[in-house]
Amino acid sequence: MLQLAVLGSGRGSNFQAILRAIDGGRLPSARVCLVISNNSDAGILALARSAGIPALHVSQKQFPTEEAFTDAMLLALQRHGAELIVLAGYMKRVPSRFVREYRGRILNIHPALLPKFGGQGMYGRHVHEAVIAARERESGATVHVVDDEYDHGQVVLQRTIEVAPDETPETLAAKVLEVEHALYPEAIRQYAGRMFQHHQK
Ligand code: GRF
Numbered sequence: 001m002l003q004l005a006v007l008g009s010g011r012g013s014n015f016q017a018i019l020r021a022i023d024g025g026r027l028p029s030a031r032v033c034l035v036i037s038n039n040s041d042a043g044i045l046a047l048a049r050s051a052g053i054p055a056l057h058v059s060q061k062q063f064p065t066e067e068a069f070t071d072a073m074l075l076a077l078q079r080h081g082a083e084l085i086v087l088a089g090y091m092k093r094v095p096s097r098f099v100r101e102y103r104g105r106i107l108n109i110h111p112a113l114l115p116k117f118g119g120q121g122m123y124g125r126h127v128h129e130a131v132i133a134a135r136e137r138e139s140g141a142t143v144h145v146v147d148d149e150y151d152h153g154q155v156v157l158q159r160t161i162e163v164a165p166d167e168t169p170e171t172l173a174a175k176v177l178e179v180e181h182a183l184y185p186e187a188i189r190q191y192a193g194r195m196f197q198h199h200q201k
Pocket of ligand 1: 008009010011012013014015088089090109110111124177180
């Protein structure tokens with residue numbers, strides 16, 4: 001069983017899609033062992049609690065330094081036996097020591113076709129506004145490995161959708177989100193398979 005920890009700051013629809021994929025057999029041999037949010041009001045924490053999954057609020061504000069915050073995050077992840085960290089709408093930068101500790105074992109989903117429309121400030125509505133302003137004909141979603149730079153690491157899986165001529169940021173956001181819900185569980189399945197093969201070598 002691959003132990004997944006999901007980190008999010010918001011409503012948690014990608015987390016929900018991952019749970020559905022596990023229940024529906026599309027993401028076999030995985031379970032979510034822990035959900036962490038930096039935001040105590042986040043929907044993702046409520047969803048986790050109602051699914052009986054350990055849910056923690058861990059925020060930088062609770063700690064005097066980034067070091068102490070990183071220690072608390074790592075301790076929680078270790079205690080719950082997390083093997084792969086899944087960022088699902090996590091709006092905070094992951095500290096570099098954390099990235100080093102889990103190198104190659106942190107995934108993120110971004111609502112555009114990276115390397116386009118990524119980087120600092122490119123989140124949520126801003127991404128879709130930029131795509132429309134650039135008159136792109138295509139957008140989509142990207143699952144990538146997390147490294148020290150924003151939206152930068154190796155791409156695991158990408159899916160493309162058409163941008164309609166009358167698209168608004170809202171309609172585009174909805175289309176991309178639907179793609180994300182199918183893409184993330186599939187990307188986790190493929191990446192976990194590769195991680196496992198690597199272990200066997
Ligand atoms: C998604 O659009 C994802 O690409 C971005 O944040 C959003 C999270 O949505 N990183 P949800 O919390 O999973 O519903």
